[in-house]
Amino acid sequence: xxxxxxxxxxxxxxxxxxxxxxxxxxxxxxxxxxxxxxxxxxxxxxxxxxxxxxxxxxxxxxxxxxxxxxxxxxxxxxxxxxxxxxxxxxxxxxxxxxxxxxxxxxxxxxxxxxxxxxxxxxxxxxxxxxxxxxxxxxxxxxxxxxxxxxxxxxxxxxxxxxxxxxxxxxxxxxxxxxxxxxxxxxxxxxxxxxxxxxxxxxxxxxxxxxxxxxxxxxxxxxxxxxxxxxxxxxxxxxxxxxxxxxxxxxxxxxxxxxxxxxxxxxxxxxxxxxxxxxxxxxxxxxxxxxxxxxxxxxx
Numbered sequence: 701x702x703x704x705x706x707x708x709x710x711x712x713x714x715x716x717x718x719x720x721x722x723x724x725x726x727x728x729x730x731x732x733x734x735x736x737x738x739x740x741x742x743x744x745x746x747x748x749x750x751x752x753x754x755x756x757x758x759x760x761x762x763x764x765x766x767x768x769x770x771x772x773x774x775x776x777x778x779x780x781x782x783x784x785x786x787x788x789x790x791x792x793x794x795x796x797x798x799x800x801x802x803x804x805x806x807x808x809x810x811x812x813x814x815x816x817x818x819x820x821x822x823x824x825x826x827x828x829x830x831x832x833x834x835x836x837x838x839x840x841x842x843x844x845x846x847x848x849x850x851x852x853x854x855x856x857x858x859x860x861x862x863x864x865x866x867x868x869x870x871x872x873x874x875x876x877x878x879x880x881x882x883x884x885x886x887x888x889x890x891x892x893x894x895x896x897x898x899x900x901x902x903x904x905x906x907x908x909x910x911x912x913x914x915x916x917x918x919x920x921x922x923x924x925x926x927x928x929x930x931x932x933x934x935x936x937x938x939x940x941x942x943x944x945x946x947x948x949x950x951x952x953x954x955x956x957x958x959x960x961x962x963x964x965x966x967x968x969x970x971x972x973x974x975x976x977x978x979x980x981x982x983x984x985x986x987x988x989x990x991x992x993x994x995x996x997x998x999x
Contacts, residue, residue: 706938709931710947716931718954720924721794722962723916724786730913731906733786736920738900741778741889743921748886751926756880763883769875770888777869777929778892784862792855795959798952800859802835807867808945815871818940823983831949831980837973870945873936881933889925946981953977 727736752758763770788797805828812818820828836844876884909917935944953974 701934701938703938706935709935710939710944711950713928713931713935714947714950715954716923716928718798718951718958720785720920720928721789721798721951721955722958723919725789725794727913727916727920728786728789730909731917732903733783733790734896734900734903735905736786736917737779737782738893738896739905739917740782740920740925741893741896743917744925745886745889745893747922747926748882748889751930752880752882752886756883758880758883760883763879763887766876766879766884767887767891769872770879770884771891772872773869773876773884774888774890774892775895776865776872778889779896780865781862781869784858784865788855788858788862790855792859794955795952796856797859798955799835800856801863802832802949802952803860804863804866804948805945806832807863808870808948811867811871812940812945816874816940824943824946827980827983828946829980830983831946831977834973834976834978834980835949835952837969837976842967842969842973867945870932870936873933874940876933877937881937882930885929885933949977950981 724736731739785797788800809818809820809828813820932944956974
């Protein structure tokens with residue numbers, strides 16, 4: 701697959717995920733985190749299986765043979781990450797959650813080096829630093845020292861748990877090279893739903909939702925749940941986890957842009973920060989020809 705297509709997929713995945721932060725903040729006021737997680741993936745599963753059959757025409761028996769690994773993927777990426785994210789949004793703002801999320805690329809780079817033996821070159825490290833700096837510039841509106849004054853509440857701590865979960869989900873996802881991408885995602889979602897259904901239904905589902913909540917649910921169930929997961933997992937098969945992780949910084953930038961669309965002001969400082977994030981992404985996504993083979997070695 702062409703590198704430009706991989707980059708486009710990573711950008712789209714994070715654009716859709718940014719919308720998840722915005723809409724999730726609205727929907728979580730009417731549904732509990734566990735109910736929102738369940739409903740989101742219930743919508744998605746009805747799209748994923750037909751898409752898998754239409755596009756990939758998989759040998760479902762061979763897909764289901766990897767059910768143990770797919771179950772782990774479901775527990776991490778389908779249940780845990782989303783549950784912690786929506787739980788966090790009941791206590792903190794979308795932008796504050798995005799700020800904590802900006803730590804995710806660094807964690808993926810760190811754990812990829814420790815667990816997958818992936819190496820990062822000096823130019824990639826520079827790109828990581830620049831993009832993190834850009835995210836902080838965007839979210840602190842140019843007052844970088846404010847990062848040390850943030851009063852991290854329960855929501856911020858829950859977001860740390862969420863990004864730890866996503867780090868391991870991304871690394872484990874590298875082991876699914878021989879399984880069709882959409883099919884693997886569909887089965888992971890199905891297994892995740894099977895596990896979470898008793899808790900969601902037992903908590904008492906709220907069916908009297910506002911039009912805003914219904915719109916948010918449809919968005920979350922289609923774009924972040926289907927589009928983002930497919931684009932992200934496709935990309936992980938063509939780029940190492942550390943390099944893909946840097947693109948998660950775009951969530952904060954896209955969150956700021958979506959906030960602007962919704963009527964919030966955006967400053968020159970935020971625009972500058974966004975440009976720095978894109979510069980960092982560019983540097984991190986480019987490999988030097990002199991890099992040793994170990995840089996792209998995958999387990």
